[in-house]
Amino acid sequence: MRFDGWGGTVQDAIDKYAFQPYTAKTKIKVVQGTFGGEEEIITKIKTSKPGDFQIVHSSGDYYIKYVNAGMNSEINEANIPNMANVLQPMIEPLRKLTPKLSAVP
Numbered sequence: 001m002r003f004d005g006w007g008g009t010v011q012d013a014i015d016k017y018a019f020q021p022y023t024a025k026t027k028i029k030v031v032q033g034t035f036g037g038e039e040e041i042i043t044k045i046k047t048s049k050p051g052d053f054q055i056v057h058s059s060g061d062y063y064i065k066y067v068n069a070g071m072n073s074e075i076n077e078a079n080i081p082n083m084a085n086v087l088q089p090m091i092e093p094l095r096k097l098t099p100k101l102s103a104v105p
Contacts, residue, residue: 003031
């Protein structure tokens with residue numbers, strides 16, 4: 001599995017509290033990368049082959065760019081235990097773009 005994010009302390013926390021427990025449980029290693037800006041990662045995704053990128057830690061402002069470029073996918077919300085705790089006003093704008101979410105705020 002591949003994850004690309006902004007790096008720094010946020011990515012360190014994601015690694016420690018999400019990816020390391022995930023790898024311990026599933027034995028699936030998460031390969032991590034970083035990017036300096038959204039346009040950079042969009043270019044990398046456009047020039048990659050299918051399956052190269054699975055998870056991108058993105059700014060919410062760019063969600064529509066991913067949708068318009070056909071780079072979004074459908075997540076299984078039932079597999080996200082804390083989905084019920086996400087405030088609906090944060091989710092509603094994403095659902096207006098794609099009823100089946102491709103991201104979680």
